[in-house]
Amino acid sequence: MPTRTIGFIGLGAMGGAMAETLIKKQYRVTGYDMRPEAVAHLEKAGGRGASSAEEAARGADMLVMMVVNADQAENVLFDKDALEALKADATVILCSTCAPDRIEAIARRVEKSGRAFVDAPVSGGVTGAKAGTLTIMAAAKNAVFKKAKPVLTAMGSNLFHLGEKPGQGAAMKVVNQLLCGVHIAVAAEGLAFAERAGIDPKLALEVLSGSAAQSWMLKNRGPRMVDYDNVVTSAVDIFVKDLALVLAAGQGAKMGLPLAAVAHQLFLSASGMGHGVEDDSQVIETYRALMKKS
């Protein structure tokens, strides 16, 4: 019998949209969030609200978690008893972005209880979450992945099975954020240098966007580096956090990541100047602050 009863914990912008997508696809979702208004929102969309994590998990076949980080995931599962409330053969799907070694530790504890675990970080933003088109970077034993596949596919049409070892999904997400963060920072480095040389930055962006220097981030963030419209797609502080996670993952794996380390410092400096809540394109302000006025 296919999974129909899903507990869902963490109903923020991403989690809420993912839970609603599951409801639209005929899953029975019981959701919990620390913020009662997020639970009320889920109820309006046709889900069932729970007043605790344990209640959301009670008797569910699967528990999907889109909490902020590994600390919250551990708190919900082990301290708030969500794990023990699940069916004895249930599956936990953790979609939060966490360090690979933390995921490994959580997986061990979940599996010790007899439940299965899927490491399943996502990318694609709220738009992808609403449309069910997220990229999901999953790692789980083959049999577990097979069982979870319909639910994963319902949330993300772009599903990858990266390996059998929990933490490999997290590692893939880390690699993804590593490239994204460095691409934004290097677009800023290049466009700031063009400014310094007195080149019209819009023209510089046009040249780069049509050449081998092109990246998705250059095309997406570049226009807001050149001409900031105060729109925030994702904040500078998100990359301060994500690149810190990348570096922690590198340390966990005993691997130096020099470009990620430099990019982290650049986002951190932008945040330190007061640009933390602005669009991440504003990492270019770090370069502008360092340019000799002429």
Place this chain on the structure above:
Amino acid sequence: MPTRTIGFIGLGAMGGAMAETLIKKQYRVTGYDMRPEAVAHLEKAGGRGASSAEEAARGADMLVMMVVNADQAENVLFDKDALEALKADATVILCSTCAPDRIEAIARRVEKSGRAFVDAPVSGGVTGAKAGTLTIMAAAKNAVFKKAKPVLTAMGSNLFHLGEKPGQGAAMKVVNQLLCGVHIAVAAEGLAFAERAGIDPKLALEVLSGSAAQSWMLKNRGPRMVDYDNVVTSAVDIFVKDLALVLAAGQGAKMGLPLAAVAHQLFLSASGMGHGVEDDSQVIETYRALMKKS
């Protein structure tokens, strides 16, 4: 009367192809290269061979130069008397990749002689040179640019006029190489980390190529990082040289370029391990050398 008589100096893989493209478009090209076989090749393609730089320049309306660097350009123009051999109102078009401050100095000396100067570095490789589809990043006074435009367009259908100040074309090329070099190095950093995590690198590349982590270099060089076929599109040592030029340009402009500096060290290390003449994708060997064996 439109320009018809062009002197061309530097008939290597790029320069030779550019000169032949001009010949195909009905220009009368007299070419010189230090290697007699390159001159003979131009003659076979319908050009006139010269036995010295001065002879190639003699009486020409325009002199196109695709020499190795600024030192060679100065040597040809000022020591080998190519400049004085040109018509009194001729235009010098320098297509080599040079540091912006070197271009400024060369432009000043050319203009002092009464001739005009176009700073016109190119990108697009031998393929683009043969097809006449190069990207040309030009800087010249408006009137000079207008006069040179037909010849520039003949070589590169993707022509940009970046400013009136010689050196701005060079600066744009520097920015282009900065992004290209860092994109290759960060693709290596990410794919090496995926390897370290035990993720199938081909699958990792597929995930990244379809996400916001995408770049032209990731898609082009990534497959050869994952599975090296000994094909050399551009060598590691080219980026050792180009990123050194980027850093020199930054120093000339008094601007720190931290990501370019780190990327340079990574290519330099790959070269130091003996990978200098291999494809630039092999910068990934720097990361592999630093990974803990497990």
